Amino acid sequence: MRDTVELLEQIGRDASLRRASPEVLSSALEDANASEGLRVLVAHHDSTVLAQELGLVERFGEHMTQTGAHEDDTLLN
Amino acid sequence: MNLPTSASTETLSGSIACVGMGITLGSHLTPISRNCIETADIVFAALSDHVVELWLERLNPNVVSLQPYYKPGKSRMKTYREWVEVMMAEVRAGKKVCAVFYGHPGIFAWSPHKVIEVAQAEGYQAYMEPGISAEACLYADLNIDPGRVGCQSIEASQLLFFERQLDPVGYVILWQLGVVGDRSLGRFRTPDAYRELLTERLLQDYPADHEVIVYRAPTLPVEGPHIQRVALRDFPLAEYTGHETLVIPPAQALKPNVVMRARLDALDAIHGSGVEPSITA
Numbered sequence: 001m002r003d004t005v006e007l008l009e010q011i012g013r014d015a016s017l018r019r020a021s022p023e024v025l026s027s028a029l030e031d032a033n034a035s036e037g038l039r040v041l042v043a044h045h046d047s048t049v050l051a052q053e054l055g056l057v058e059r060f061g062e063h064m065t066q067t068g069a070h071e072d073d074t075l076l077n
Numbered sequence: 078m079n080l081p082t083s084a085s086t087e088t089l090s091g092s093i094a095c096v097g098m099g100i101t102l103g104s105h106l107t108p109i110s111r112n113c114i115e116t117a118d119i120v121f122a123a124l125s126d127h128v129v130e131l132w133l134e135r136l137n138p139n140v141v142s143l144q145p146y147y148k149p150g151k152s153r154m155k156t157y158r159e160w161v162e163v164m165m166a167e168v169r170a171g172k173k174v175c176a177v178f179y180g181h182p183g184i185f186a187w188s189p190h191k192v193i194e195v196a197q198a199e200g201y202q203a204y205m206e207p208g209i210s211a212e213a214c215l216y217a218d219l220n221i222d223p224g225r226v227g228c229q230s231i232e233a234s235q236l237l238f239f240e241r242q243l244d245p246v247g248y249v250i251l252w253q254l255g256v257v258g259d260r261s262l263g264r265f266r267t268p269d270a271y272r273e274l275l276t277e278r279l280l281q282d283y284p285a286d287h288e289v290i291v292y293r294a295p296t297l298p299v300e301g302p303h304i305q306r307v308a309l310r311d312f313p314l315a316e317y318t319g320h321e322t323l324v325i326p327p328a329q330a331l332k333p334n335v336v337m338r339a340r341l342d343a344l345d346a347i348h349g350s351g352v353e354p355s356i357t358a
Contacts, residue, residue, distance in 0.1 A: 012103015012298035024300060042299050052306050056127040058148050060265055 002033045004054060089200050091168035091223040094175050095182040095189035097208015098293045101132075102129050105209040110177075113206060115258065117175035119167050123160070125179045125320065126296040132269065133177060150263040160188040161195060168201050179296075181210035185232070187251055211322065212250065214294035218302040219324060221248060226327055233257040236278050243282045254291075255319030265319070272313040282341075283328050285310040290324040291317075 007029075011017045019026055022042055029039050037050030050056070094113040098103020114120055114136045123143045126132045130296075143163075145253045146156045167174045176182070182189040183205050196203035212230065216223060227247030235241055236251070237258050243249050251257075256264060258271035286308045293303035305315045310324065 005128065005135060008298055009103040009137065012101055012105075012212060018101075020105060020299050029299075038299065039256075041297070045300075051126075054131060056259065057144075059125050059127050059130070074181060 001035055004035050004038055004050070007032055007034055007038065087091040089172040089202075091196075092173050092202040093164060093168050093192060094204055094328075095193060096175060096177055097181045097183075097210070098124060098129060098177050098179050098297060098327065099209040100180055100211055100214050101298050102126070102132055102296060103298050107206065109207065110206045110208060113175045113348075114177060116173070118172040119174055121160070121164055121174065121176045123176070123178045129296060133194060147265075148263075149265065150261075152261065152263055154187075157188045157191070161192045163244075164192050165195055165199075168196055169199075178208070180269050181208040181213075183207070184210045184212065211294045214302070215250070215292055215322065215324065218294070218304065219290060219292065221324070223248060226331060233275055234259065237275060237322065242287075243325075244281075245282050245325075245329055247327060249325040251323040251325070254321050254323055255317060267315050272317075275311065276312050279309060279312075279325070283325065287328050288326065289325070291315040291321050292324055293318065293321045295312055 011025075011028075017025060020028070025042050026039065029042060034054055035050070037047075038061045041047050042072040047056075094117070095109065096110035096113050097105075097107075098110070099107070114133065117137060120133065120137045120140045121143055122130055122133055122140050124133065130140070130142060141163075143160050146159050146163075147153070148156075164174055164176055176189060176192065178186050189205060193203040195206060205305065215221070221228075227244065228250060229244055229247060230250045230252070231241065232253050234257050235249040236243075238260070254272065254275075255266050256266055257275050259267050275342060288306055289309050289312055291305040291307065291312065293305075295302055303321075307315055309325075313320070
């Protein structure tokens with residue numbers, strides 16, 4: 001089975017695959033011997049299997065607050 | 078002749094580069110940011126997708142995730158200050174540090190700006206390399222040129238915490254919808270009622286049936302952008318994962334500035350209009 005992270009990087013920099021239809025992408029994943037999780041994600045937009053395969057944990061993405069909120073009111077100064 | 082002393086020009090051995098990973102795995106990482114990552118002694122990661130973090134570990138095995146510093150109920154500002162301290166500790170230890178943030182490291186991110194400010198004040202080399210931001214993806218995926226009629230880009234909570242004037246002639250983009258209205262800075266999501274309050278605020282400037290766009294850029298290259306078009310009144314009912322952005326297209330046409338146009342006519346009469354003279358046969 002092809003390494004999932006490596007395959008994703010390859011797809012990410014391949015202009016013919018990055019915007020490919022789900023059918024073309026599914027076929028490419030089949031040819032590349034992609035993991036079941038990746039194939040399910042593309043076919044059904046379901047990341048559950050991929051998350052299990054890679055041990056994925058939800059990441060929090062807020063890296064700032066511009067409000068100060070209860071912390072302080074830096075924007076008012 | 079006075080020469081500067083060696084002490085005044087000496088750069089301390091530690092350094093930090095804040096770089097952007099871009100949004101989509103494999104597609105957006107710039108060559109210079111990739112080089113910063115690959116050549117660093119230690120890499121700190123603040124990424125929005127675990128798969129991207131796994132990719133980062135392939136580029137440099139010495140990755141420290143900043144995610145564990147987040148805690149439910151803990152102010153995010155405390156977390157961000159801790160990030161600065163943990164990164165500076167490595168810089169002060171003489172390490173070549175790379176801090177990696179998703180998207181652009183300088184957009185909607187407090188700690189990269191702060192750590193550069195602190196490091197430079199202490200005499201260390203510190204700089205930022207730009208990355209492809211969620212906003213850059215949005216312009217491409219929605220075919221929007223922010224220069225056409227202008228674009229306001231604001232954290233959604235600012236509309237609830239402060240008196241802000243929106244410009245319905247241009248685009249308005251509201252960020253961090255998942256935690257809109259959270260004054261504790263300790264919640265990872267706020268209930269739908271907070272987005273309903275935001276809608277109430279927006280209805281002061283826009284009609285209820287004005288079409289708005291809920292947008293999410295893809296982090297994995299096998300996915301496309303997530304685009305939901307809904308009437309403003311239905312915006313709280315859209316599907317949310319916590320990573321969405323609200324795009325409000327213009328609701329009003331540009332209105333000519335009659336006074337300034339007359340002033341321009343007067344200036345053109347003195348300086349010429351710049352129009353090529355027409356040639357008559």
